[in-house]
C-alpha cells in the first residue's frame with residue numbers, strides 16, 4: 001500500500017481576503033480529486049496536483065477525522081502501526097489539524113484519536129469480560145534544531161545534546177525517552193497540555209503560535225490476553241512549517257531555527273525524491289526528523305496530510321509543497337501486523353534467538369520495496385518480505401510489558417520484535433547523570449553550530465549523490481577508466497571566480513565577520529548554479545538567507561530558483577507520464593510544449609547550432625539574461641559585504657592584499673556561466689600518472705584515494721568537499737586544479753603521483 005496523501009486547504013483567516021485566493025479544489029474527468037494552482041509565471045496556465053483526497057476550506061475537524069483517521073483505529077487494534085503526519089508551510093494549519101482547538105468541535109486528530117482508542121479499549125475489555133486488557137502508554141517529544149527533547153520531562157532535565165537516536169532491531173529508537181501510562185482521556189489531556197507547554201514555540205509575524213519544532217506523539221497500545229501480548233503504535237507528527245523569512249520578520253535566533261527547520265524539510269523532500277526515483281540510497285540519516293519518520297521504511301499505515309493556505313502570498317511555497325507531497329504518493333509501505341509475543345523470559349533472550357533481525361540502517365527495506373516506487377515502471381517483482389522496520393519508540397528500561405508480564409514459564413513462539421518491552425541494557429545511564437541544562441537551553445546553540453550543521457548536511461547530501469553516481473557506473477580498469485573519462489571542464493575564469501570567493505570567505509572568517517558562514521553558502525550556491533545543480537543552489541541560497549535578511553537580490557534568486565524547479569518538476573511529471581490524473585494533470589491546460597518553455601532542462605535535445613545560439617542570446621528561464629547581469633549584481637552584493645567589512649577592519653592592508661582577489665571577481669563578472677563552462681581546456685599532461693591520479697580523485701572514492709601516499713583522511717575530506725562544491729558530475733582536469741584544493745601542495749601531489757607510478 002502507498003503512503004496515503006491528502007490535502008487540506010485552510011479557510012481564510014481574519015484580515016485575509018477572498019480576492020487573494022489562488023488555490024482551489026477540483027476533480028479530473030474521471031472523478032479524481034485535485035488541487036489547482038496557477039503557474040507563477042503565467043496566471044492563465046494552471047497546475048493540477050492529484051491526491052488521494054482533497055479537503056476544502058469548509059471541512060470540519062470531525063469530517064477529516066472520520067474520513068482519514070478513524071478507519072485506521074481498527075487496524076491499530078489489529079496490531080498494525082499507524083502514522084499520521086502533517087506537512088506544509090508555516091501557518092497553513094498543521095497544528096490545527098493535529099492538535100486543534102480546545103472546543104469540542106475544534107479538537108484535532110490527536111485528541112480524537114485518543115478518545116477513540118480509550119473507547120475501543122473499554123469496549124474490548126467489556127466484550128471479552130476482562131480477558132483482554134489494553135494498556136495505553138504515551139511518549140511525546142520534539143525535534144528542535146535537530147535535537148531530540150522529551151516533552152514529558154521538565155525542561156530543566158534537558159541536556160544540551162538532546163536524546164540520542166539509535167537503531168535497534170530495525171527501528172529507530174530515541175534512547176532514554178520516557179513513557180507514561182494513561183488510564184483514560186483525562187489522564188491524556190493533562191499530560192498532553194503540560195507537555196505542549198514545554199514545546200518550543202515563538203511568535204512570528206505570520207503566526208502568533210508558530211511551532212518551531214517537529215512534535216511527535218507516540219501512543220503505544222499493549223493488548224494482553226492470557227499470555228499473549230500484542231503491541232502496536234500510533235504516531236502523530238506535527239512537523240514544523242517551512243517558512244519564508246521575508247514574510248515572518250524573523251529575528252536572528254528565529255532565523256537560525258528556521259534554517260534548521262527548512263533543512264530538515266529539505267532532507268525530507270530529498271528522501272521522498274530518492275524513494276520515488278528508486279534510488280538505492282535514501283538520505284534518511286541526514287536529519288533526525290527523517291530518521292525518525294523513516295518514511296517508506298515503516299511497515300503499517302501512513303497518512304500524510306498536506307496543509308495548504310489558499311493565498312497568493314504563499315504561492316511558491318505552496319507549489320513546492322504540492323510537488324513534494326504529490327511525489328510522496330509513490331512511496332510504498334507494507335501493512336504488516338506486529339508479531340504477537342507470548343509472555344516469556346526476558347525478551348532480550350528472545351531477541352538473541354531471532355537471527356537476522358538486525359537493521360541495515362540505510363537501505364534494507366527502503367531500497368527493496370521503495371525501489372518499487374521509482375521502478376514501478378521498471379519491474380514488477382515483489383521484493384522479499386523485510387524484517388520489520390519502523391517506529392518511533394522508547395527503549396527505556398521498561399514498565400509496560402515487562403512489568404505486567406511474568407518472566408518465566410512461557411516461551412516465545414515467533415520472532416520476537418517486542419521492542420519496547422525489551423530492557424535495553426546497553427542504554428547509557430539515566431538522564432539525570434547527564435549535565436543538566438539551564439533554563440534556557442537555546443542560548444547554547446550558536447549560529448555557528450547551526451550553520452555548521454546545515455552546511456554539513458547539504459554537503460553530505462551532495463556528496464552522497466555524487467558517490468551514488470560513481471557507484472552506478474561500471475568499474476573498468478584504471479587505465480581504461482582514466483582514458484575514458486570525459487571530465488566536464490570548468491574554465492580558468494570560473495576557477496578563478498570560485499577561488500577568489502573562497503579567499504574572501506576565508507578572510508572574512510579570519511576577521512570574525514558573523515556573515516562569513518553566509519558568504520560560504522553563497523559561494524556554494526554559485527558554484528552549484530554554475531554546475532547546473534539548481535536544487536543544491538537553492539538549498540545553499542536559502543541557508544544563506546538568515547545571514548543576509550531581507551537582501552532583495554538573494555530573495556529574488558531564491559524565488560526564481562523555486563519557480564524554475566517547480567516548473568521543472570511539473571514538466572518531469574508530465575514527461576514521465578506518471579502523474580496523469582495525479583500530480584500535474586497532462587489532460588489539463590498544461591501541455592508539454594508549454595512546460596518545455598518553463599523547464600530549464602529542456603526536454604528535447606537541441607542541435608549543436610541551436611545550442612550555441614541559445615548560449616549566446618537566450619534569456620534564462622529564471623528571468624535573468626544569460627549574460628552577466630544577474631550574477632554580476634549578485635556578486636557585487638557579495639563583494640560589497642566583504643568590502644564593507646574590509647573597510648572597517650583592514651583598510652591599510654587592502655591595497656596590498658585585495659586587488660588580486662577583487663580582480664578575480666570583477667573580471668569574472670564579465671564571464672557568462674555558459675561561456676565559462678565551454679571555454680578551452682588546458683592541455684592534458686603527457687605524464688600518464690597524472691590522468692590516473694585525477695581519475696582516482698574524481699572517482700570520489702575515499703578508499704582508493706586513501707591508498708595513495710600523502711593522502712590522509714583530512715586531505716581526502718578536503719578533496720571531497722572541494723568536489724562537492726564543484727558539483728555533481730564535475731571533475732578536476734589538471735594538476736593545477738588539484739592544487740587549488742586546500743592542503744594539496746606540490747609535495748603532496750608528487751607523493752601521490754609516485755605511488756600511482758608504483759602501482
Ligand SMILES: Nc1ncnc2c1ncn2[C@@H]1O[C@H](COP(=O)(O)OP(=O)(O)OP(=O)(O)O)[C@@H](O)[C@H]1O
Nearest residue numbers: 010011090091092093094095096207210211240241
Ligand atoms: N481548518 C482550519 N479552520 C480554522 N482555522 C484554521 C484551520 N487551519 C488553520 N487555522 C488557523 O490558521 C492559523 C495557523 O494555523 P496553525 O497554527 O495550525 O498553522 P501551522 O501550519 O501549524 O503553523 P506552524 O508551522 O507555524 O506551526 C491558526 O490561527 C489556526 O487556528
